[in-house]
Amino acid sequence: MQNQVTKLIWRRHRRTFVLAGLLSLLVGVANDLITLHTLNQMPGHTELVKASINHWQVYEGGSFPAYSFWLFIVAWALGLVLMNQDLKDNFNQFLFSSGFSRQRVYWTKLWQGLAATFVIVVLTLAVQYGIFWVSLPARVGFHLAWPGLITSWGYGLAGSLGMFAMCWFAALIVGQTGALVVTLIGFTLSLSGVAAIFERLNSKGGLGWDLNGAQLAWLSAGSWVVAALILFIWGAYLYQHLSLEHNGEYLLFPELRVPVYIVFVVYVTGVNGFNGTDGYSTVISFLVAAAFGYFWLWRPSIMAKWHRWRSQREG
Incomplete structure (x- = not known):
């Protein structure tokens, strides 16, 4: 074998x-x-x-x-x-x-x-x-x-x-x-x-x-x-x-979605915040990372809703 x-x-x-x-x-x-x-x-x-x-x-x-x-x-x-x-x-x-x-x-x-x-x-x-x-x-x-x-x-x-x-x-x-x-x-x-x-x-x-x-x-x-x-x-x-049921999804292991999201936000905020010049840049980095990470990891459901809304509006 x-x-x-x-x-x-x-x-x-x-x-x-x-x-x-x-x-x-x-x-x-x-x-x-x-x-x-x-x-x-x-x-x-x-x-x-x-x-x-x-x-x-x-x-x-x-x-x-x-x-x-x-x-x-x-x-x-x-x-x-x-x-x-x-x-x-x-x-x-x-x-x-x-x-x-x-x-x-x-x-x-x-x-x-x-x-x-x-x-x-x-x-x-x-x-x-x-x-x-x-x-x-x-x-x-x-x-x-x-x-x-x-x-x-x-x-x-x-x-x-x-x-x-x-x-x-x-x-x-x-x-x-x-x-x-x-x-x-x-x-x-x-x-x-x-x-x-x-x-x-x-x-x-x-x-x-x-x-x-x-x-x-x-x-x-x-x-x-x-x-x-x-x-x-x-x-x-x-x-x-x-x-193999999750082929085509961003994460093949749905249970990792929350940990990956948390690590992404903390990592991006930490790197940009430490290299930034003030606390304002850290807050901006956190907000951008949190929003981007959310739309990135939960994109299938959000994009599906957006496509349905656009189809209904065009129809």
Whole structure:
């Protein structure tokens, strides 16, 4: 049974894995070629990799991507597509009706998605590093060091894992593709605001930690890993109770409507209020979040009433 589930899910998603891998390699090669073209225009000797690569911190050295930002987007997209695609194409229904254990399906799909993401990351980095190694002009130095590489890879993999888990879980509970994408994009962009709040609290001593840049990076990586584990385990529980009757609804689990609404309002109000200039902006953020969240989560009934009212008025 396990082999059958593995083969079915692999056949289902292998094209997605290959496409994601090819796109990742294409973007990685394109970025390298742009960097090489820029370096060829620069006179004299230069070092592609800065001296900070020797430190145990996430490398941020300009033209050389120790861990490409594009790899976060790949993990983000794979987490979304793998779960959402099976819902929209009724592949979940096929697996459930075939007698396979839901837990076995869930964990098999998850480890295949994570394995594919890891392979794509490794191949993309290997190709990017290899292009620099063989194509750099002799006057351009290319010095690497394990401290910066290991730290950057660890931080990058943890962030990719978190992005994958966030989209994986969201695609499990949201049944409308358009709304799912909009929700994820908005939440992902808002994370920069959360990071800004945390950095401000740390710099002002509000947390009492006084962490340096390297410590903040490791704390962020650890937070991503913990969040991913929570979402994966919670997702396994919800997947066991996934009802196909709610396909097409915004939330596939109606019992989550109130908790999601409360979290949304508190989150949006907190982020905007903390980054705002006064209490007035906090009140406005709360009112907008409360109204938008209400219409968003309860949209089917409200929109149905509005359509009936408009039909009666036109008739």
